[in-house]
Amino acid sequence: MAIDTNNTSATTAATFNIPVGHRISWGGIFAGVSLFIALSWLMLLLGSAIGVSIADATDLSAIGDGLGIGSIIWILLTTIIATFAGGLLAAKMAGTADDRIGALHGLTVWSLGTLLIILLGASGIGGIVNSISGALGTANKVSMSVIARASSSEVNSGLPESVITSIAAIIKRQSARIISSNSSGANSPNQGEVRKAIESLNAEDTGAITSALIAGDTEKARSELTQRSTLSKAEIDSIITGAEQKVQSWSKSDSAQQVKQWLNEQFNDVRSAMSQSIAGMAGSQLSSQEVNRALQQLDPDIMLEAGQYLIMGKPEMAKNVLSVNTNLSEADIQAIVDGAEKEAQQFIERAKAELNEATEAIGTYTQAVLWSAFIAAALGMLAGLFGGHSGAGAVRRVYAVQR
């Protein structure tokens, strides 16, 4: 509809019949945007119902698998359908027979709808009505949780708290080994018994083993038990087998609490058996003192502090912590730190590799979400233009019929 600039304005108006006044219908656009948001919500519900919705931020295993092709297609489909319908409705409500003006209404519906979704997303309720907003929110939440976990360690080593605890456990085990090997006296208890008594499992150990059991990963539970205790293979096997049977018989909802309780009972049994065994064997004053000394000096806080220094690669500081806070001899401390250092290093490397893997998986997921969001928005714009164009065409057809 080019305007001939050579003619006078009066002739131009008469020849081309340019509509006067406002050509934009905000009522139509409002209706279109409402339909756009409502349809987005409807499609999100349908997506959830048929199982192609966006993974939950708490479902880390699903996120590790990446954004599925089904989810990507659903995001695209939702945006295209919603913007097309919104644009179509806006153009029809505007009542324009001009394709171009109809398409511009569709474009406005897309832009206003996108703006609203962004605002809703920023206020935290976008994920409820729109799949893109939900996906972006999920990716953001997961990234934040991983960053929070990585930075939760006091030494800022990028390792989670559980690693420090495990390093402390390694030091503790090493200490027990050294102390028990140095214990003397005619009736001193068996070295293995002292070690077992000292290493009786605490609440954190139980928690780690419980979560592995609940996840159905018996191999992990077995390795956790082997790592965190010096129970014999037969004892570990009996605990794991028993737990497997118990877990199968319990319902999903209450299994966590029950497994924990059952495991605690098992550990308490082992613990009390060891104490009785030591009490029976430690007849002389000398051996009892040594056992007491060993138990008292292994304060969890000191072990944690020494563990942190080991993580930071400062074994000398770990030795200082132990020498200041315990009555252990220098040779003992030397043996403890040197022995624990190698084991701790392997553990740290493994933990770092796991953390990197998790971060990489989340990075891939976030990238997939952003790609989908970008393509969906771009196709949504085209769909809005087409919708408006078709809406104007529909208006023309209706008027033609009426004439």
Added chain:
Amino acid sequence: MRIGLIGLVILLLIAGALVQNVFIGGLGGLILLIVLLLFLTGRV
């Protein structure tokens, strides 16, 4: 011309989303912007 351009954009964008390729997706986005500008200026 209009149909051809829009078809190309849609093809590139969908391909870009599925393979998550920077060049394909980026080219699709760029052509889309050009088409939009042409449309708004009344040339398409």
